[in-house]
Amino acid sequence: MAFEVSYNLENEQQFWDELDDIVSTRCHEHELIDNALRSYLNVTTSYKSEYLQTDYSLAKCSYRLLQGDLFNAHKEYVRRQIVYCLLQEDDNPTLHIVAAFLLYDGRNNDVTFEMMQAEGTFPRLVELIQTTAVKEDPGLHQMLLELMYESSRIQQLSWEDLMAVDDAFVLFLLEIIEGVSDDADDPYHYPVIRVLLVLNEQYLVASTTQHSNGNGGITNRVIKALSTFGMTYKTFGCNLILLLNRESETSLQLLILKVLYLLFGNPATAEYFYTNDLHVLIDVILRNLIDLPSDSPAANALRHTYLRVLHPILANSQISKPPHYKRDEIHKLLHLLVTSGNHFAPVDETTLRLVKRCTSVPWLQPSPIIGGPEQTIGNGQKELARRTLGMSVQGGGESSTSVLEVAAHTEKPGVQTPSRVKEAQH
Structure with missing residues (x-):
C-alpha cells in the first residue's frame, strides 16, 4: 500500500x-x-x-x-x-x-x-x-x-504449503534453538519450537491422507533432519522434555507427544535423547499419567497418547538396556492403570490394550498385568494375546492403525489438561 x-x-x-x-x-x-x-x-x-x-x-x-x-x-x-x-x-x-x-x-x-x-x-x-x-x-x-x-x-496445510518447506528451513529453525541462550524463558524458545511441533503434526496428518488425495508421499523433514543431524541438534530434544514437564495446555502436550512418538519409533532417532534427559522424560510421563483423572474424555484421549508414546520408549530407547530405569515404578503405574477398586473408574478397552502393549516389552517380563501378578505366561501365550488384541508389532515398529490414532488426537487451542492435583486444590 x-x-x-x-x-x-x-x-x-x-x-x-x-x-x-x-x-x-x-x-x-x-x-x-x-x-x-x-x-x-x-x-x-x-x-x-x-x-x-x-x-x-x-x-x-x-x-x-x-x-x-x-x-x-x-x-x-x-x-x-x-x-x-x-x-x-x-x-x-x-x-x-x-x-x-x-x-x-x-x-x-x-x-x-x-x-x-x-x-x-x-x-x-x-x-x-x-x-x-x-x-x-x-x-x-x-x-x-x-x-x-x-x-x-x-x-490442515495443503500439499503445496508443505512443499514450500525444505530441509534448509527446518535446519535453520534447529540452528536458532541451538544458538539461543540456555535460559528456558528465552523468547525464541517457544515460537521456534512450536513451529517445528506443528510442522511435524502436519506431516503426520499428511502421511495418513496422502493416498486418498492423489498426491505423492511427503517427507517429514523434521524427523529427517533429526535422523541425519540429531547429534548436532540436541537442544531441541532437551526443550521438548522441559516443555512437556510444565505445559498445561492439552493441544501443545499432544504436539510434543506426536514428535516423541515418531522419534522413538524411528530406529535412526530412538536414542536421540541423552540418557539423563530420557530418565526425566520417563518421570514426567509417569507423573502425568497418574495425574490424569479417570472421568474425563479429554483425559482419556491424552492418557492413550501417553501410553502410545511410552511403548516405543520402553522398546527402542536406551532404557531398554540394563540397568533398566525405574522398572518397578513403571510396573506399578501400569498395574494401577488397569486395576479396578482404586481411585480409577472402570478401565476402558483402549487403555487396557495399550497397557498390555507396554507390558509386552521383553525387559518388563514377567508382566504383572497379563494374567495377574502371580501368573507367568509363556512366550507363545503372550504372542497369542498380543495378536488377539491387535498389537502384534514386527521389527519394533508401530502399526498404521497406531499412527492414525496418534495423528487423530487433537484438542482446541487454550484447553487446559485435566489434573487430579489441581482438582483437589479446588
Missing part, C-alpha cells in the same frame, strides 16, 4: 487519538476503506519506533483496529487487504503491523487463518522468516513465527 498522508504528532496521546480517529472512520466504498487502511499503516509505521516498541503496545494497536467501525463494518474486505499486504510488502515495520493484526484477529476468529491459507500466505511466511532483513529484527521474526504456528495448528 502506498502512503499518501504524512503525520507530525508531538506526543504519545496524540498518536493514540489519531489512531482512534482513523479506525472510527465510516466508509461505504472500497476506495475510502483503502485510504483509511493506508492512513492506519502510515501512522503506525511512522511512529512504531517511538510508541509501538513492546508486545503490549502492538496488541493495543491491533485491537484498536479490531474494535473500530472501519473493521467491524467491513471485516472480510479489511482482512483480505491486510492479507494482501502481508503477501506484497517487504518493509519491516509494515510487516510487523500487519502480522500483529492477523495474529490477534486470528486467535479469536479462525476465519482469518482460513483466509490466509486460501490466499497462499504459508509459503510467504516460510520465505519471510528466512530473509536477512527479518532475521535482523527479532520482534518481527518472533511475530512471524507465532503467526505461522497459530495459523497452522487450527487447519
